[in-house]
């Protein structure tokens with residue numbers, strides 16, 4: 170893959186990412202993830218599902234594109250206003266695929 174891939178982002182705001190693959194929040198959505206690219210469970214009163222990650226104590230959050238598996242680091246976007254691809258995960262296989270499924274189940 171191209172190590173220099175960068176998503177489009179507006180105003181240092183991670184919710185405005187247009188992924189390299191073309192996905193946005195209003196299309197397939199973007200998911201908050203940890204530094205391994207595993208979707209984090211953001212709250213509620215129920216326990217964290219086995220498939221998902223706990224909210225990172227250091228608040229070092231990443232944004233996962235569930236369409237292509239590219240992951241962006243929120244802190245980089247907020248500091249620099251650019252969104253280089255931090256790393257990439259396989260969204261079609263466990264454990265990421267299962268965590269994404271549970272993320273959508275819990276958020277709808």
Ligand SMILES: [Zn+2]
Nearest residue numbers: 188190234237
């Ligand atoms: Zn993408």
